[in-house]
Structure formats: C-alpha cells, structure tokens
Amino acid sequence: MDNIKILNGLAKAVKENNLVLFVGAGLSCNFENKNGQKIGNWQNLAKQIIENDEDLECLKPIAEEYRPIVLLGLIEEKSEEAKSNAIGFAKDFFNLPADKNDYGLHKKLCRLSHKIITTNYDNAFLIADKEFDTKTATIGNTYELSGLNKFNEKTLLKLHGCITKGANMVLFPSNYTDLYDSKNEDAERILFYLQN
Numbered sequence: 047m048d049n050i051k052i053l054n055g056l057a058k059a060v061k062e063n064n065l066v067l068f069v070g071a072g073l074s075c076n077f078e079n080k081n082g083q084k085i086g087n088w089q090n091l092a093k094q095i096i097e098n099d100e101d102l103e104c105l106k107p108i109a110e111e112y113r114p115i116v117l118l119g120l121i122e123e124k125s126e127e128a129k130s131n132a133i134g135f136a137k138d139f140f141n142l143p144a145d146k147n148d149y150g151l152h153k154k155l156c157r158l159s160h161k162i163i164t165t166n167y168d169n170a171f172l173i174a175d176k177e178f179d180t181k182t183a184t185i186g187n188t189y190e191l192s193g194l195n196k197f198n199e200k201t202l203l204k205l206h207g208c209i210t211k212g213a214n215m216v217l218f219p220s221n222y223t224d225l226y227d228s229k230n231e232d233a234e235r236i237l238f239y240l241q242n
Contacts, residue, residue: 063198066161074168077147079139085168092117094139095132102128115219122218129218136217137209140168149174163203163240167215171202178202185214185225185232205236 059065077085083094092114096102105120121128152174155162162171172178177200184204206225207215216225225233 060158063160065159066163067155067159069155069162069164069166069171071166073151073164074142074166074170077142077168077170080141080143080146081138082146083139085140085142088114091136091139095121095135098135099128099131101125101131115222118217119219122220133212133215133217136167136215137212140166140209142168142170142173144173160198160200161203162201163205165204165206167204167207167209169209175200175202182208182210184208184211185216185236203236203239 056065071088074085075087079085084090093109096105096109096117102121102124105117109117118132121132147170149170152170156171156175156178164171172182181200182202182204184207205216207217209215216222224230225236
C-alpha cells in the first residue's frame with residue numbers, strides 16, 4: 047500500500063511539474079573525462095589528486111587506507127599551493143567530453159524534472175541539456191539560486207560546486223563545514239531555497 051502511495055505521489059509531482067530530483071555521484075562514476083580517465087568514486091578523486099602532484103608524494107602510501115575526506119584534509123593542511131593544485135586538478139578531471147559518454151539517463155532526468163540538485167562537480171547535465179548553461183546555480187550565484195523558487199523555471203543546483211567555478215567547489219573539510227555547519231550568507235541562502 048505504501049509503495050502505491052509513493053508512486054502516485056511521484057506521478058502527481060511529475061504531472062504538476064513539482065518534482066525535485068537529487069542526483070549523487072553514482073550517476074557519473076562510470077564516465078570518462080576528456081583525458082580518457084574513468085571518473086570513479088570520491089576515493090578515486092583523492093588518489094588521483096595525490097598521484098598527480100609531486101608535492102603530495104608522502105601521501106601515496108596511505109591513499110588506499112584512509113577515507114577521501116581524511117586525505118583531502120591532509121592536502122588542505124599541507125599548503126595553499128597544494129589546495130590550489132587539487133582544485134585545478136579536480137576542474138580538469140571532472141571535465142567530461144560531449145562525445146565519449148552516454149548521457150541518455152541525464153537527458154531523461156532533465157525531461158522528468160525542471161529542478162535537479164546534484165553534488166557532482168562534472169558538466170554531464172550541462173551536456174545533456176544546453177538550457178542549463180544559463181540556469182545553473184551554485185554557491186555564490188544569488189540570481190540563479192532564485193530560480194529554485196520558480197517552479198516553471200528550469201534550474202540545476204550544483205550543491206557542491208561546479209568545474210566552471212573552481213573557487214566555489216566544496217572539496218576540502220573546511221568547505222563542508224562552511225556549507226553545512228556555519229551560518230555564512232551563501233550557506234543560509236542555499237538552505238533557504240532548498241527549504242522552499
């Protein structure tokens with residue numbers, strides 16, 4: 047009985063254009079980036095950052111045994127240069143080509159809902175639906191965030207940032223604290239729009 051209620055509720059939300067989708071990293075993990083590297087999971091990202099920065103050589107022996115947030119915390123503590131290099135690497139690593147991956151599921155999700163929230167940094171939804179080029183909101187994008195309140199307006203919320211704005215990517219432990227535990231203006235604004 048509960049499953050029927052859920053399905054009926056979903057069908058009604060789709061029909062009334064009130065469905066908001068939340069899409070996590072699993073949707074892009076099998077994609078290849080512009081360099082032919084598999085995106086994989088967050089652990090893979092941390093390992094790739096470490097492997098591609100000579101100054102992080104000391105972290106290679108522990109890259110398999112520690113959680114990604116711990117590894118990224120160590121990178122954050124190392125130096126501003128290490129942080130900057132990691133962000134630059136992530137921007138490049140999550141840059142997906144339009145012609146190498148099957149974005150069919152992304153396209154279907156774009157047709158299913160005008161509101162998509164994702165924690166993914168990549169540009170898959172931007173490839174799947176060109177309308178998101180001007181309708182993507184992230185931390186610091188006040189105007190685009192207001193689109194979340196307008197049900198008829200298509201909006202993609204990149205909750206943890208996007209490769210197009212590396213400085214706004216939520217990558218290190220302090221970024222997560224700023225977004226989820228602090229009362230800064232950007233975090234408050236995102237929470238406000240999400241609640242509405």
